[in-house]
Amino acid sequence: MPGSSVSWAAKVLAVTRKDITAEFRTRYAINSILMFALVTLTVISMALGLMTPDSDLMAALFWVILFFAAMSGLAQVFIKEEEAGTALILKLSTEGLVIFFGKLIFNLLLLTVLSVLIVPLFIILLKVTPQNWAVFLIGLVLGDIGLAGATTIIAAIVAKATVKGALFTVLSFPILLPLLMAVIDITKVAFGGGNFGDISTGLQLLVAYDVVMVTVSVMLFDFVWRQ
Amino acid sequence: MLKLEIDKLAKWFGQRKIFEDINLTLEIGQSAAIIGPNGSGKTTLLRLIMGLSYPTRGEVIFSEDGKKLDFDGYRKRMALVSPYLSLYDALTGFENLRFFAKVDGRAVSNDEMNEVLEKVGLGGRGEDFVGAYSTGMKQRLKYAVALLKDPAIFLVDEPSANLDESGRNIVRGIIRAKKKDSLLILATNEKEEYELAGQFCQLGG
Structure with missing residues (x-):
């Protein structure tokens, strides 16, 4: 039963679109991510009260919230395929890299939604505003790409384990530590009003991290996914 | 060969x-x-x-x-039909067929999808969510996915x-x-x- 052929990019987008459609209908990941972010932000805001911590602490708090909120939802892209029993037919239906990039884009979109919601809430509840928005946003975008890249491959690794949640965070933390240190440094500079000259080392590290993480994931994914 | x-x-x-x-x-x-x-x-x-x-x-x-x-x-x-294999409950029958054909590199028409659904006895049920299908209907849909792959x-x-x-x-x-x-x-x-x-x-x- 022949049909017209579709491009590699269309296959990748079909995986992303399928995940978005399923997510809208089931709220599998987005609810846990958003609830975690909201609860953490509220608790920190109440704990700080009228205190105005320095930009170093605020930058760390921002990424701690983003990191743990991401941990609570990003692994679902592969865990739900394994738990629902759909991973088997997916493995036989398309190339491993189509799945990887489809899931990576979905996780990146999820992180973007999370970031778009967290940033204004962080500014309102914790009364802190980036003094240099360009530096803040470049750190946020590169940080989200690194976070999505690392968590997507780690999610594929832990999806078959029995204690998925704990294993996901334990495996993610050492892999994401260099990324977190670099983005926290950049966010500190953004909150403190510094400019691009102050973040050149962190920026290079972030770009290198993102490239290495996606390249290593591409090299490893087929093996991780098939077995 | x-x-x-x-x-x-x-x-x-x-x-x-x-x-x-x-x-x-x-x-x-x-x-x-x-x-x-x-x-x-x-x-x-x-x-x-x-x-x-x-x-x-x-x-x-x-x-x-x-x-x-x-x-x-x-x-x-290659196609596999097995009771241990699942389709997407959150998608309709048509959406499942279209998705598996597309990630396999083929765009399928509604006529093609209706044809395979008729073959497996699921004619007229393509718009229903797979989560609402009975176990037997899900098994039939797996054959439809396989047939569409030919x-x-x-x-x-x-x-x-x-x-x-x-x-x-x-x-x-x-x-x-x-x-x-x-x-x-x-x-x-x-x-x-x-x-x-x-x-x-x-x-x-």
Whole structure:
């Protein structure tokens, strides 16, 4: 039963679109991510009260919230395929890299939604505003790409384990530590009003991290996914 | 000509032998039935054939005109129907068919989808969510996904699992049609089904 052929990019987008459609209908990941972010932000805001911590602490708090909120939802892209029993037919239906990039884009979109919601809430509840928005946003975008890249491959690794949640965070933390240190440094500079000259080392590290993480994931994914 | 050669295949889980010395050669237009009691390794053997598990010894080789195919080389021509395989409950029947065709590299028309749904007895149910399907309807939809792929290698684990009499008749019709133009492997203990195959591979006995 022949049909017209579709491009590699269309296959990748079909995986992303399928995940978005399923997510809208089931709220599998987005609810846990958003609830975690909201609860953490509220608790920190109440704990700080009228205190105005320095930009170093605020930058760390921002990424701690983003990191743990991401941990609570990003692994679902592969865990739900394994738990629902759909991973088997997916493995036989398309190339491993189509799945990887489809899931990576979905996780990146999820992180973007999370970031778009967290940033204004962080500014309102914790009364802190980036003094240099360009530096803040470049750190946020590169940080989200690194976070999505690392968590997507780690999610594929832990999806078959029995204690998925704990294993996901334990495996993610050492892999994401260099990324977190670099983005926290950049966010500190953004909150403190510094400019691009102050973040050149962190920026290079972030770009290198993102490239290495996606390249290593591409090299490893087929093996991780098939077995 | 597409060919499958299974040579002295053995699988052990730790100290437990599942099977060993399995040999089988099949080409397009030929079929085999894997038969054996529960736990004899029928599904495990199918997973080894699919390349989704490593054998302890021996090998499974798919080749075409004497040239060995890699995983992607035979995967894109392979379809599996199994009770252990699930489709997406959050998507409709049409959305499932369209998704699996698209990630496989093909855009399918509504007419094509309606045609396969009619073939498996799901005509008019394409707009329903798969989560609302009965187990038997889900099994029929798996055949629709496989038929839409038009596989050269067709693997069927427990062909009539969860199906009523009408479903069983539809599936036997599909198997009879596919054995003519594909390399067909059935894993079953149902006499009416394994008798459709040209060769037998007995496990656990």
